[in-house]
Amino acid sequence: MARNEQLIRQHKLLQLLEFSRFGSTLEELRDELVGDLGLTKLHSRTVRRDLEALQASGYGIRTESLERGKVYKLGKTNKGVHEIGISATELISLSIGRELLYPLLGTQYWRGIETFWNKVKDALPDGVFEHYDRYRKTLHVFGTPSKTYEQHEGMLKTINRAILEHRIVEIQYAPVGKPVSTRRIEPYGLAVYQSSIYVVATAPEVQDPTERLRNWKLDRFKQAIALDEYFKPDPSIDLSDRLGRSIGIFSGEKPTMVQIRLGERAAAWVGEDPWHPEQKISPEPDGTAILTVPASHPREVLPKVLSLGTEAEVIEPAEFRSEVADAVKRMAAKYQ
Structure with a gap:
């Protein structure tokens, strides 16, 4: 182990003793230290010396003889010596x-x-x-977006309060490619999808109950004001269930099961990095595979299929196939 090895061992020993209800033998403590600290070996004599050093420092470590041998326990007065026990x-x-x-x-x-x-x-x-x-430092995390929501902190607080108090929120909303509009929403919760925050809220002016609940991207909020008007939450709305039905953020009441023919390599990729927990990949005799996956909108399928290039082809339903076909035609026209 590196420098401070004795301090590290003794700190871990205190944690082990604190959370050991019936005490631990010297060998048990040694094995725990080896496993948790990533050591290749550790002698029981070293552990005994660490325990003696802790006793000399004032920790009430006592011993007791049981059938399984001599065990070490931390006295009651020393319980809670670590606010956070963490491996x-x-x-x-x-x-x-x-x-x-x-x-x-x-x-x-x-x-x-x-x-x-x-x-x-x-x-x-x-x-x-x-x-x-x-x-x-042996594990590195890459691929996370550099965006932050620092500028939306005030709006987040307003929306959180409105969710808890069931208050209607008036927002200035700017969809991509469209002018800013003033909308009234009834917020039910927040969702984080692909590092973006969405406000899950109903649009009161929409009459169709299956279309009222929508996901509003926080990046497009220009202003949010909690009004002194309240709404009665719909008890049938279960956000956890609703948001988990589809492969994307366009979750609806009844997602469509989309079938996509995958090449051999694409089938392996989608198997390694699943699009949805309920997806099914069925091998075909010619080496291809049929992926069946739930989606609520063609725009959820489009970027995923295009990313696989010629290795993927939407089979059905016709609406989804047509959406991808149109996108491919427009792309091909640009490269002619």
């Missing part, structure tokens, strides 16, 4: 999750993430954190 794997996982949430930078959510992250760091001795940090 190397847990710290690495937390660090990765923090990086994946960079689009929330500048929002109240990010401040909560940073506050918790700083608490973790403060609860660990410097040497221990340095040890974990070395492990963290």
Whole structure:
């Protein structure tokens, strides 16, 4: 192990003893240390010396003889010596999750993430954190967008309050390629999809109940004002269920099952990186495969199919096939 190895071992020993209900033998502590700290070997005598050093430092570590041998326990007065008990794997996982949430930078959510992250760091001795940090550098996270929602912090707070209080929100909304319009929405929740935040809300002026609930991209909000008007939430709306029905963000009441013929390589790619948890890939005798996947709008399928080039062909339904065919024709015309 690197420098500060004794400090790192002793810190981990205190964690192991604190969370051990019935105590641990010397061998059990040694094996736990080897596994959690990524050591190749560790002698029981070293662990015993660490325990003796902790006892000399004032920690109430006591021993008790049981059938399985001599066990070490942490005295009741020393319980809670660590505000946060965290392993190397847990710290690495937390660090990765923090990086994946960079689009929330500048929002109240990010401040909560940073506050918790700083608490973790403060609860660990410097040497221990340095040890974990070395492990963290073996894994790198790429491909996350550089966008943030710092400029939308005030609107996020307004929308959050409106969701909790069931208040109607008046927004200035600017769809791509269209002028800004004033809309009234009834917000039910927020969704993060491909590093973008969407406000899931009903449009009160829409009469068709299956079309009222829509996903409004926060990037397109120019203003959001919570009005002193309230709405009665529809108890039949289950956002978790609704948002998980389709491969994209255009979730609807009844997504369409789309069939796409994939080449051999494309079938392998989609198998490695699934589009949806409920997708099915059925091999064909000629080496191709038929992908069946739920989608609520042709625009959800279009970019995924185009990214596979000639390795993918939408078979049905006709509306989805036609949308892709038209896009391919327009692209071909540009390259003639």
